[in-house]
Amino acid sequence: xxHELKRIIQEYEEALQSGIAAVLATxxxxxxxxxxxxxxxxxLLENGKxxxxxxxxxxEKEIYRQAESVFKSKIAKVMTYDGRYRxxxxxxxxxxxxxxxxxxxxLGLLQLSLxxxxxxxxxxxxxxxxxxxxxFGSVINFSNVSHPFNSGFKPNLKLDTFxxxxxxxxxxxxxxAEHDTVQLCSMAALTGWxxxxxxxxxEEKSIQDFPGASExxxxxxxxxxxxxDDETAVVLMTHSYVKDLKYLIALKDKKPAYFGLLGPARRRxxxxxxxxxxxxxxxxxxxxxIHGPAGLDIGAETxxxxxxxxxxxxxxxxxxxxxxxxxxxxxxxxx
Numbered sequence: 001x002x003h004e005l006k007r008i009i010q011e012y013e014e015a016l017q018s019g020i021a022a023v024l025a026t027x028x029x030x031x032x033x034x035x036x037x038x039x040x041x042x043x044l045l046e047n048g049k050x051x052x053x054x055x056x057x058x059x060e061k062e063i064y065r066q067a068e069s070v071f072k073s074k075i076a077k078v079m080t081y082d083g084r085y086r087x088x089x090x091x092x093x094x095x096x097x098x099x100x101x102x103x104x105x106x107l108g109l110l111q112l113s114l115x116x117x118x119x120x121x122x123x124x125x126x127x128x129x130x131x132x133x134x135x136f137g138s139v140i141n142f143s144n145v146s147h148p149f150n151s152g153f154k155p156n157l158k159l160d161t162f163x164x165x166x167x168x169x170x171x172x173x174x175x176x177a178e179h180d181t182v183q184l185c186s187m188a189a190l191t192g193w194x195x196x197x198x199x200x201x202x203e204e205k206s207i208q209d210f211p212g213a214s215e216x217x218x219x220x221x222x223x224x225x226x227x228x229d230d231e232t233a234v235v236l237m238t239h240s241y242v243k244d245l246k247y248l249i250a251l252k253d254k255k256p257a258y259f260g261l262l263g264p265a266r267r268r269x270x271x272x273x274x275x276x277x278x279x280x281x282x283x284x285x286x287x288x289x290i291h292g293p294a295g296l297d298i299g300a301e302t303x304x305x306x307x308x309x310x311x312x313x314x315x316x317x318x319x320x321x322x323x324x325x326x327x328x329x330x331x332x333x334x335x
Contacts (some may be wrong), residue, residue: 001039002166003192004052006114008043011051012100013107021046023067024100024149026138027054028124028162032091034083039164043100046071054095059083063095069132070097076150077132096126098137099150106140106147113142117168117229125159135159168231169194172314173256174210175247176237177203180262183307184235185210191311198224200243221246226254233258233314235294241267248275252286258314260294268292291317293326 008024015022023044030038035056042052042060044067053060059081066079076098083091102110113120123146124138137153139146146155172188174181177199185195189212196215199205207216217224224247228234234256238244244261248271251259261268272287295309296316309326316323 001041001164002114003169003194005041005166006169007192008041008051009107009110011043011045011049012102015043015045021071022100023070024098024138025054025063025067026096026098026124026162027093028078028096028126029094029128029160030091031094032083034091034093038162044097054093059093059095063097066095067097070099073132074099075132075134076136078126078128078130078136080130094126094128096124096136096138098153101151102149103147103151106151109142109147110140114169117171117227117231119165119167122164122166123155124162124164125155125157126162128160168229170318171196171232173198173226173228173232173234174237175235176239176262177205177209178237178239180303180306181237182210183303184237184310186212187304187307187311188212189214198247200238221250224250226251228254228256230257232256233260233318235260235262235310235314237262237294239263241271245271245274249278252279252282255286255289258317259290260310260314261290261292262294262310264293291325291327295326297324297326 012022024041025044026041027036027038036054040054042050042054044050044064050060050064054063062081066077070077076096079095079097081093081095083093121141122138123141126136135156138149139155140149169192171194173196174185175198181197185197188195195213196217197210197213198217198219200220201218205216207213210216234251236244236247238247276282291313294313295306296313298309300306300309313323313325
């Protein structure tokens with residue numbers, strides 16, 4: 001959800017510069033089931049624009065209608081939405097609507113946390129019923145110091161509290177410059193992931209060649225170094241055996257949340273054999289971490305289908321789900 005908040009803040013800052021009032025909507029509690037879980041947010045602007053969504057699209061109009069009183073009074077409120085009678089979700093949503101007027105300091109600290117990939121915490125204070133109160137609102141915590149979304153708001157600790165710990169935006173590092181890299185980059189960006197593309201300097205590529213990429217690094221592997229955390233995936237897809245080996249050597253001491261290797265199993269085993277010959281001290285844990293061939297066994301053929309297959313496997317592995325990986329398939333990838 002961090003990437004959704006990131007977009008909300010970006011849109012809020014633009015509205016702030018234009019003098020447009022804004023209201024933040026947060027799902028703070030849920031009875032039963034719903035399309036989205038507590039912690040999802042959307043931004044409502046006084047000019048009618050809505051950024052983000054808290055459902056599949058059926059609740060948002062009612063949220064904006066309820067937010068009209070918040071725009072006028074500047075007093076936060078909690079609204080309820082009973083999906084048992086209007087949706088197929090069988091749940092009741094409790095949504096906090098609060099004016100948003102963050103200080104320059106709070107915005108700066110948030111941007112710094114996002115840039116440095118630091119986790120942070122948001123706490124929302126509310127009552128689980130349809131009502132309004134100046135005591136309702138949210139704070140964002142950096143290093144145990146709270147900053148309200150609505151400047152001047154002071155939490156009432158006696159109220160119900162929804163606490164959400166947000167991790168850094170999920171990051172995907174793609175090593176390669178071919179057409180399938182472009183497709184995977186584009187799809188990953190649509191999910192809200194931050195995408196870094198690594199290309200060999202001789203490829204003569206620019207970031208414009210990879211729609212959705214947030215960063216392009218020209219590096220042939222000799223001094224490639226990343227701080228890879230639990231919110232980072234790597235996919236090696238250069239289509240060059242020599243380049244793949246060089247990048248594998250550069251990353252041999254890293255442990256990302258997911259490491260994918262494009263290409264058939266026979267090529268993978270050859271790479272691993274040569275890697276072990278060059279670095280016999282290498283821990284087998286690194287080899288076992290690699291998903292090669294990368295992707296799910298869904299019969300993918302086109303670059304778009306292959307990108308979808310890899311993206312789905314990353315999501316499954318990161319979420320610790322049992323998936324039908326190509327890594328486990330015996331025989332050829334393609335029929």
